[in-house]
Amino acid sequence: MATADTPAGHEGHHEHVHYTSTGLENRKIAIWALIGSECMLFASLISTYLIYKGRSKVGPFPHEWSCKTSNVVGKTAELVAGCAPADVLKPILDIPVTSQSTFVLLMSSLAMVLALAAVENKGHPLPAGAGWWDRCLASSKFWLMATAVMGATFIGYQSYEFTSFVHEGLTIKTNLFGSSFFTLTGFHGAHVSVGVLWLLTLFAIDVKRGLKGKNDVLLVDICALYWHFVDVVWIAIFTLIYLIQ
Amino acid sequence: MATTAAPAPINTPAGTSYAPGEATGIWSWLTTVDHKRIGTLYLWTALTFFIVAGIEAFIIRLQLMKPNNQLVSAEMYNQLFTMHGTTMVFLVIMPLSAAFFNYLIPLQIGARDVAFPRLNAFSYWVYLFGGIFMTVPIFFNVAPNGGWFGYAPLTTMQFSGGLNIDFWVIGLQILGVSSLAAAFNFITTIINMRAPGMSLMRMPIFTWMSFVVQFLLILAFPAITIALFFLQFDRFFGTQFYEIAAGADPLLWQHLFWVFGHPEVYILILPAFGLASEILPTFSKKPLFGYNVMVYSGIMIGFLGFGVWAHHMFAVGMGATADTIFAMATLLIGIPTGVKIFNWVATMWGGNIRFTVAMKFAISLVALFTIGGISGVMHSSPPTDLQQTDTYFIVAHFHYVLFGGSIMGIMGGIYFYYPKIFGRYMSEKLGNWHFWSFFVGMNMTFFPMHYAGMLGMPRRIYTYDIGQGWEQFNLWSTVGALLQGVGLICFVYNFVKSRKRGEVAPNDAWGAGTLEWSIPSPPPDYNFAKIPYVTSRYPLWDIKQPEMTAELTHTAPDAGVIADAHAVPMHEETQYYTAKSLGIPMPFPTIKPFFAALFMVLMMAGLVFIHLDLFWVAIFVMIGSGAAFVGSLYGWLTSPLE
Numbered sequence: 001m002a003t004a005d006t007p008a009g010h011e012g013h014h015e016h017v018h019y020t021s022t023g024l025e026n027r028k029i030a031i032w033a034l035i036g037s038e039c040m041l042f043a044s045l046i047s048t049y050l051i052y053k054g055r056s057k058v059g060p061f062p063h064e065w066s067c068k069t070s071n072v073v074g075k076t077a078e079l080v081a082g083c084a085p086a087d088v089l090k091p092i093l094d095i096p097v098t099s100q101s102t103f104v105l106l107m108s109s110l111a112m113v114l115a116l117a118a119v120e121n122k123g124h125p126l127p128a129g130a131g132w133w134d135r136c137l138a139s140s141k142f143w144l145m146a147t148a149v150m151g152a153t154f155i156g157y158q159s160y161e162f163t164s165f166v167h168e169g170l171t172i173k174t175n176l177f178g179s180s181f182f183t184l185t186g187f188h189g190a191h192v193s194v195g196v197l198w199l200l201t202l203f204a205i206d207v208k209r210g211l212k213g214k215n216d217v218l219l220v221d222i223c224a225l226y227w228h229f230v231d232v233v234w235i236a237i238f239t240l241i242y243l244i245q
Numbered sequence: 246m247a248t249t250a251a252p253a254p255i256n257t258p259a260g261t262s263y264a265p266g267e268a269t270g271i272w273s274w275l276t277t278v279d280h281k282r283i284g285t286l287y288l289w290t291a292l293t294f295f296i297v298a299g300i301e302a303f304i305i306r307l308q309l310m311k312p313n314n315q316l317v318s319a320e321m322y323n324q325l326f327t328m329h330g331t332t333m334v335f336l337v338i339m340p341l342s343a344a345f346f347n348y349l350i351p352l353q354i355g356a357r358d359v360a361f362p363r364l365n366a367f368s369y370w371v372y373l374f375g376g377i378f379m380t381v382p383i384f385f386n387v388a389p390n391g392g393w394f395g396y397a398p399l400t401t402m403q404f405s406g407g408l409n410i411d412f413w414v415i416g417l418q419i420l421g422v423s424s425l426a427a428a429f430n431f432i433t434t435i436i437n438m439r440a441p442g443m444s445l446m447r448m449p450i451f452t453w454m455s456f457v458v459q460f461l462l463i464l465a466f467p468a469i470t471i472a473l474f475f476l477q478f479d480r481f482f483g484t485q486f487y488e489i490a491a492g493a494d495p496l497l498w499q500h501l502f503w504v505f506g507h508p509e510v511y512i513l514i515l516p517a518f519g520l521a522s523e524i525l526p527t528f529s530k531k532p533l534f535g536y537n538v539m540v541y542s543g544i545m546i547g548f549l550g551f552g553v554w555a556h557h558m559f560a561v562g563m564g565a566t567a568d569t570i571f572a573m574a575t576l577l578i579g580i581p582t583g584v585k586i587f588n589w590v591a592t593m594w595g596g597n598i599r600f601t602v603a604m605k606f607a608i609s610l611v612a613l614f615t616i617g618g619i620s621g622v623m624h625s626s627p628p629t630d631l632q633q634t635d636t637y638f639i640v641a642h643f644h645y646v647l648f649g650g651s652i653m654g655i656m657g658g659i660y661f662y663y664p665k666i667f668g669r670y671m672s673e674k675l676g677n678w679h680f681w682s683f684f685v686g687m688n689m690t691f692f693p694m695h696y697a698g699m700l701g702m703p704r705r706i707y708t709y710d711i712g713q714g715w716e717q718f719n720l721w722s723t724v725g726a727l728l729q730g731v732g733l734i735c736f737v738y739n740f741v742k743s744r745k746r747g748e749v750a751p752n753d754a755w756g757a758g759t760l761e762w763s764i765p766s767p768p769p770d771y772n773f774a775k776i777p778y779v780t781s782r783y784p785l786w787d788i789k790q791p792e793m794t795a796e797l798t799h800t801a802p803d804a805g806v807i808a809d810a811h812a813v814p815m816h817e818e819t820q821y822y823t824a825k826s827l828g829i830p831m832p833f834p835t836i837k838p839f840f841a842a843l844f845m846v847l848m849m850a851g852l853v854f855i856h857l858d859l860f861w862v863a864i865f866v867m868i869g870s871g872a873a874f875v876g877s878l879y880g881w882l883t884s885p886l887e
Contacts, residue, residue, distance in 0.1 A: 016692055020437040026360040030433045041467035044501060048471070048486070053491040172484050175491055179484035183474070202881075211597065240381040 017178050031222040036148060038191075042233050045187055046164045046240060056175035059089040068169075092170055093242050094161070100169060101157030102238050108150035109231045112224045115143030117225050119220045122212035137185075140220070141206050147227065148199035158189045171230045180186040182239070222237040247599050252826035264769045265821050276834035279770055280361035283369050284348030285666060288659075290373055291340035297380060299733055300323050306690070306726035311718050312711040314847050322707035323390035324409070330385055330393030331413065334513065335420050336376045338647065341655045342516035343372075345453050346431055348666060352761035353414050353449045355440025355779065357772050360433035361772035363881060368427040369481050370842030375419030378850055380499075382412045388414030392705065394506065395476070397498035399485035412851050419849050421466050421473075427636075428462035431455060440760070441777035441812045444803035446540070449759045449782075450533060454519030454541050459549040464551070465508035472501035472547075481855055496561060497638070503554035510551045512759060515543060515612060518585060519652025523659050524607040525589055527757040529596025532783060532794060535588045542581030550577045559627045560634045568627040575625035581619065586615055601755070602676030606657030612648025617642055620695070638698025644691040656736070657756045658681070663743065664750030668767045671747055675739040682732030689725030693718035752817060758783030758794070763817045770831060771824040778802055778812040788815055830887040839883040844874035 020026065059066035059073070066073045067083035077088075118140035126134055134141060162182070164172075172182040202223060203213060211220060255265050267273075281633075305325050308316045350363060351359055353673065370617070390409045391400040395417075400410045435456045439448070475486035476498070477762060485491040489500060526533045547666045554572040556562060563571075587783040589611045620642040624630040635638060656679075663671045697718040702709065702747050709715055753762040763785050764773060780799045781787055787794055801807075851866030 007246060019441075021436055021439045021443075025432045025439065026437050029436050030360065030429045033429045033432045037429075037463040037467055040464050041471060044471035044504075048475070048501075049499065051494060051497065052492075054353050055494070057492045172478070176485055179478070179486055183478060183484065183486075 003101070014055055025218050027222050028216060028225075031225050033224065037184060038229065038233075042187070042236070043185045046236065047158060047186050049241060052176040056177040058175050060082075060092040060174070060176055060177075061089070062093045062171045063091045064182070065089065065091060092165055092168060094164075095242055097157070098161065098238065101154050101161075102234065104157070105154045105231055105234055108147045108154070110230055111143050111147040111150060112227045114219050115140050115147055116217070116224050119144055119211045120217050121143075122210075140211055144199055144203045144206060144220075148196050149194040149202060151199065151227075154192055155189060155196065156192075159183065167191045184237065184241070188230070188233060189243050191233070195223070195227050195230055197225070251823045254822055260327045264765065264767045267770055273834065275839055276836045278366050278400070278832045278834060278838070279342070280347050280351050280356075280359045280362065280365060281666075281768060281770075281772075283365050284346075287340050287344035287347055287372070288367055289744065290339050290369075290376065290667070291344060291735075293331055293337040294340070294376060294380070296733070296737070297510035298329050298337055299730065301329040301332065301383075303726055303730055304401060305329060306723040308707065309346075309709075310723040311720070312716060314708055315453070317707070319582075319707040319828060320390065321386070323705075324383055324386070324388040325393050326412070328380070328391045329336050330600040331389060331417075333647070334393060334509070335417065336372075338513045338651050338655070339424065340372055340376075342458070342513070343368075344518060345426060345451070345520065345655075345658055345662070346427070346458075347461060348662065349432055349761060350452055350455055351438070352764070352768065352772060353452045353759055354443055355436065355760050355776055356434065356438040357498065357729035357776075357829065358712045358832065359430050360438060362429050363835060363886070364430050364573045365834075367838035367842050368423045368430070370839050371419060371846060373422035373845040374842060375416055375423060377864055379412060382408070385515040386640065388411065388417075394502055395498075396502075397472075397476050397479070398489055398495060399475060399489050400661070406787075407851060408856055409479065410476075414473050415852060416482065417472050417851055418477070419846055424462050425572050426465050426467075431459045431465070432464055440773075440776050440779055441510075441810045442800075443807045446537065447779055447782050449537055450522040450536065450543075451461065451516070451519035452519065452523070454515040454543050457543050458719065461508040461515075461547050461550065465505045465512070469505035472498055472505070475501075477852070481762055481852060485790075497559050498556070498559065500780040501556070504551070507554040508547070508550045510646075511546055512652050514614075514654075515546065517651045518543070520612050520658035520661070521607040521654050523759070524603050524657050526783075527755050528599045528601060528604040528607075529593045529850075530599075530756070531592055531596040532758075532786075532797065533588070533795050534591035535584075536782060537558045537587055538584055542584045545581040545670075546578060549574060549581070553578060556625055556630070556645055556742050559630045572625055572627055576622065579622050579625075580617055584612060586618075587779075600742055601660070601707045602671070602673055602680050603657045603661035605677075605680045605684075606653050606660065608658065609680075610650055612654060613645055613687070617645025617647075620645065633698060635703055636698035637704060639692040640704055641691050641694035641698060644687070644694070648687050648691065651683050653683070653687075657813060659740070661738075661755065663747075664754035665761060665766050665768070667744050668750055669743055669745075669747030669748070670750050670754065675735050679732045679735040679739065682728050682735065686728030686730075686732055689728060690722045691725070692722040692726075697864075704840070723762045741799070746748060752819060753785065753789075756789075758786035760784060763815070765819060765821060769821050769824070771827065773831045774818050774820075774822060774829075775816070776810055777815040778807050779809075785816045788817070826849065833885070834885045835880075835881070835884070837877050837884070841874060841877040841881055843848045844870040844877060846872055 022029070053062075058071065059068065061073065064073050064075060065077050067091045068087040068089055070083060070087075072083065094205065114137065118138055122140070126138060165178075170178045170181075172178050202211065202220060205216075205219075211217075274282065274286065303323070304317060308314050308322060308325075347359070347365065351357065354650055379389070387408045389395075390413055391413065395410065395413055396479060399405060400413075426660070431874035433508050435452060445453075475484070478484040478486050482665065485493055487493055487495075489495055522533055522539060552574045553571055555567060556575045559568055559571075576786070593608075620638070624633045624639070624642070648662075658673055660676055663669075675786045697715050700714050700718075702715045702718075707717075750766045752765055755762075760777070760779070761768075763777070778801060780801050781794055781797050785795070787799065802812075806812075851863050851870065854860070854863035854866060
């Protein structure tokens with residue numbers, strides 16, 4: 001592949017040191033370029049959401065109460081008091097519930113870090129008198145699965161959020177808020193789902209032959225970079241879309 | 246070297262269009278992961294689309310030849326100008342540049358392949374299938390008809406029902422995947438796979454300009470990807486992104502599109518600038534004047550290119566502040582571009598100039614791009630632009646930069662690199678016919694458009710009435726187009742014929758100075774038998790004519806780095822060996838990228854069935870090929886590269 005002379009016909013796990021100009025592996029540079037590109041993708045989505053904030057003509061709105069029939073919009077329930085109860089649309093974003101899923105996603109980044117550390121430290125014997133926690137920390141399978149489960153939990157929360165919004169009358173077709181909200185968070189959810197698939201693939205490899213050595217550290221490392229990026233994007237989305245009213 | 250016995254060279258007659266000892270036949274092309282073969286595939290495919298787009302343009306010119314002409318219907322005319330623009334931008338100029346990225350970048354930086362050879366094959370196949378998907382509908386009268394810029398809400402279901410725009414939206418998404426995958430690949434290749442001693446400031450200027458272009462691609466394409474997703478969702482799933490009645494911003498598309506669209510202009514022109522910067526020094530027998538400044542201006546053009554998109558939108562009424570800011574940013578871009586023009590002139594100044602066909606094309610780029618650049622600076626001023634926008638003046642401007650700049654530069658590149666790619670020269674005699682009919686023809690076509698535009702002739706009209714003073718300008722334009730057609734025929738004939746009958750080319754076909762000329766023509770599949778270490782910008786001139794680069798600094802890389810890479814001092818290689826006898830590991834040929842690309846394109850294209858009222862067929866195609874795509878991807882990623 002690269003410039004160095006290496007024995008021909010290598011299989012997956014041999015240790016190869018290809019010469020590179022920077023000393024970094026190619027895949028590591030490529031994943032950073034991908035992340036740069038993804039920044040622009042989410043920047044376009046988030047800007048569109050912010051541009052369309054407050055431009056929807058009918059409810060439900062993210063943070064305001066409204067009345068379906070009279071189109072009255074207000075910050076409190078009292079403003080739409082004259083509205084028939086069946087026509088009252090509540091502010092739809094549920095910050096407490098989404099805070100839980102945000103917490104889970106952020107914790108998954110911690111698990112990801114521990115998974116990478118576990119793969120990096122493979123081959124180091126456990127210290128004498130290591131307890132269950134040390135053994136747990138050394139298990140890359142455990143942390144990979146933990147990360148994937150937390151990612152899947154986030155997706156579960158999102159599915160719950162989406163279905164409850166649909167029940168409250170907000171679909172992707174309802175108004176500009178619906179279109180831009182579902183598209184933005186849906187793109188993020190799709191990224192998390194790809195990440196979960198990626199993590200499960202790594203887990204399967206780990207079960208099958210054990211992840212260890214320089215090449216495998218890189219495999220986990222690029223997945224981790226992607227995962228942390230998806231997390232950071234969620235911090236931006238959560239702040240801009242949920243917290244700022 | 247892994248082998249102990251000296252490898253034996255393969256002796257075959259010189260001048261074959263393949264390097265000897267390589268596999269031939271259709272299967273070898275379908276499964277190839279060799280950057281040179283993929284580059285050649287890009288070249289052939291893009292030239293085929295060039296002929297298609299040329300025919301479309303020629304029909305447009307025949308229709309506009311005289312007033313009230315009825316050669317094609319208004320509807321067909323819309324499809325023709327839309328497909329001419331879309332094809333030239335996405336299926337001709339970008340892939341022709343990609344052909345050179347593929348072929349040249351690894352050779353210029355002293356690498357044996359790109360960073361991800363299979364991803365590279367994937368990019369090509371996605372481009373080919375996407376191109377077919379976009380081009381075929383015109384034969385069924387359902388080609389895209391909303392202009393290459395596809396302005397929403399014009400392109401929403403309300404104003405553009407039917408399949409036309411669906412092909413455009415989905416086709417561009419497909420081509421975007423191809424460009425992005427290639428861009429990640431080349432960024433990694435250039436950052437990470439340079440030969441020892443090839444510091445960034447020693448890279449050939451074509452590689453430098455390509456490097457800038459890859460960053461433009463990865464940062465600009467996401468914006469249009471999102472704009473296209475919104476349009477796709479509006480058309481297929483009933484979202485309201487471009488629904489004005491629901492409160493949508495009618496300028497959302499224009500902003501997202503031009504945030505991509507303006508950097509796209511530099512994506513189209515910078516590779517041609519890079520090629521000219523290789524050709525001009527070679528035929529002037531002088532190093533490029535002001536190399537550093539050329540690099541910095543290329544970066545500056547790319548950087549400023551992200552801050553000027555709204556100059557395409559002066560007519561929408563953004564207000565004085567926005568207009569002023571974007572006008573000033575646009576004027577600023579004139580500075581680095583002007584620097585490049587003057588540096589090319591200074592490169593030729595006092596040089597020992599050889600007027601080969603490649604050189605003529607490169608010089609004509611400098612001249613014609615300057616004309617297009619100056620009219621560009623004219624309508625960077627909003628008051629002037631308001632007079633010119635949506636008239637033929639704009640058509641004249643962007644054909645001077647894209648035809649006079651990109652196409653002329655790329656044509657020069659083809660004449661220049663043909664001997665390296667195919668091992669034989671193209672005919673200079675036919676080349677001169679080609680050059681002069683292109684040069685005269687393009688000026689005859691596009692220069693009168695300035696006048697037609699100033700007299701108020703609007704763009705995109707399929708016919709016009711007599712008595713507005715546009716007749717003679719349109720007639721001249723059509724005659725010019727005919728002349729360009731003659732040039733194109735000369736070129737195609739020359740291109741095809743020279744592969745077998747051209748004069749055999751040595752390693753260094755033109756006396757150039759960069760690495761790609763130190764290896765046989767065509768290069769063997771491993772490129773460099775021994776990786777050279779590089780001590781200056783024109784390493785080949787150093788060993789052949791040291792006096793020519795005497796004023797440049799020459800420093801060898803650290804001994805540690807050289808040992809790490811097993812690199813040897815700069816040398817020429819003339820013999821062909823097999824990679825095996827040299828002990829060089831080569832990537833396995835594989836069909837997996839082909840299938841991954843095919844299934845991905847089918848998955849994306851399946852959406853069209855929804856508008857044919859075949860909902861379940863769409864679901865079946867999309868899910869079926871989606872699963873097959875993921876399957877091929879897993880198969881690809883779990884099989885070893887070499």
